[in-house]
Amino acid sequence: MATNLLSPLEVKNAHSQGKAIRKLKDGDGLYLWVYADGSKYWRIRYWITGKEKSLSLGVSPKVTLADARKRRAEIHDQLQQGLDPGSERKAAKAAAVLSSANTFEAVAREWYGKQVGTWAESHAVDVKRRLERNIYPTLGARPIADLTPPEVLAAIRKIENRGATDLAHRVMGVVGQVLRYGIATGRGERDHTADLRGALTPHVKSHQPAVKEKALPQLLRDISQYDQAPTNGDKQTRLALQLLALTFVRTSELIGATWEEMTLPENPDDGGIWSIPGARMKSGKDHLVPLAPQAVRALNELKILAGDSKWVLPGRNPSKPISNNTLLFALYRLGYRGKMTGHGFRAVASTALNESNLFDPDWIERQLAHVPANQVAAAYNRALYLPHRKKMMAWWSEYLDTAIKTV
Template identity: 60%
Template structure:
């Protein structure tokens, strides 16, 4: 029972029942009411009038919202009414602002950008990008509206990465942030790419290129690989030789499956899902490469993989060829990726069409429209180049003085 002043007490609220009604209402003054339902639930509501129209606003349930807290909420909303504003409309506007803030947060914009890009990335790159954002940016800036972030905030966040000595990672994370800000500009969530303001603000880092022999050192390396059977296994020797022949990326070679090869037409068609830039790639096969594949077919023992590991259902590991190069004495001097670098250097120096070389290397095409190329682009020239490259490797391995590379004049 409420007091004489028509004010509720804690005991009134605690002991109140619906008194057999669907809803029983207890008044506390100033429009504050406690609604008691027949199932025992109790809720606070504020009754008020706007333009002679009765309205109400919920404050939550009792006892989660105590009598004292309910009165505080009532007094706050009475101030809104005194300003000739509708508390219900103001609450909706506040909720909308919060919702928009969440939609426009750096994390929301970043994940929207990420999902737009996802189909163009191979899984390991997608994982790297997401991890860099989640570990380094989201904890401090993720919930901030992207349009309100200032350059010093971004710098302070990225410098935490530098403090760990991860200078290269700091630059990579800043580069990703720049892409997010540019997407935010395009979608109207911010007006400026803050990463451009931080140029020169991070500690410079020296880019580490993967080791590769010089062109003049290639013949000795090829001869060492040819003798690998003396200390290692034939499959690894053939893997190194096929890598030199095709100069694909190491993971593209070790994941090769027999179903990707059109041996009748001397083509290896690597599906988009296994390529760095998510575009199908064609590798013309030289006569020498076809001979190697015939040997590998016998070794593979019915596995779907060209280079099966101990478990026939899985390929050899990424380290197999790297450790083989170590065993040959090339630790710190040559990597699997190094075959791409040395092939690019020699082919460019000997006059082959740079566009043909770049297409065969499957490098990223900066122009997205041009990048959506036909897989057969330059294919006749690429076939000639790959056969000439194979002949060149044979010749220098044998110690030939005259090097049969013909470039554009072939």
């Protein structure tokens, strides 16, 4: 039984009385150390195997006198069990550190750090956002080895219940990769997503809407009038849609384009080159887009509108590009909701180029930045078929010029 010597008031009013450290005893090894600067620390002295040791019990007043006495009692219980309180504390801290390193979030962030250098920037952003928004809030703090299939399914079902079935399947795939990484690094025991096959609502993939060939002339005419009545859109968006049609790149690739990527001749008729770095490509590979004279002229007009911005399509804040939805909403304003998207220009171009029977399918696929499976591991030549692709892109631009005049 401890002999309590201090009162709460004494603890509150304790001073060092000019000493560097003044030690006030409360009995059974408990002391209040009062320093000259006014700070106060609880400490306890104890003996084990004949050796004197001490432990800090916290800072007063955050740790009250009652708290300190409770901790003293716990330490005496450990001593009676033959345990060293200091060693037990170190073991508990080590376990806490190990546990924090073994949480799903810790393992996922480590896995992400290993993978991110191999991904396109847009994909890296998507993966990070999917984990942070959909998984960390529910599974992040859980030790990865303690997770169960029902827990994982419950987290994914929250996404599915929002109607985002495609996202649910994508997030499930990411979670599976993290769990497998946890197994490989000795912290996990099972990939629970393997047990959940068939548990999610199947996602029915829908193709991006794209107009048929007979509707292309009217679409091009509508776009050419976008910055005039009755739509009264802006010139930059009109030029962007025309450039999207001329180059049939992915919308994200056009939106993220900078002037540094463009090689534009003084004479537009000489054509130009757009060099898209691999970091912005879905394939992760550098990509060259031959620019026909029509595309160069559109870019020259955009350069005037862009002013000092580094972006080909700056937003209201010139330090950032336009949003991802700008071009899609422009098509909506033109009456093409559900009929056409920015991605749809790729389908239209692919169909027309293939049906022309003028171009080798490999040239078309390379211009679409589709990397054949048998070339993924091989050296990727961004300039492959470039002379042929220049002629093909010139033909495509003339094809669009002819189409817009078709009645």
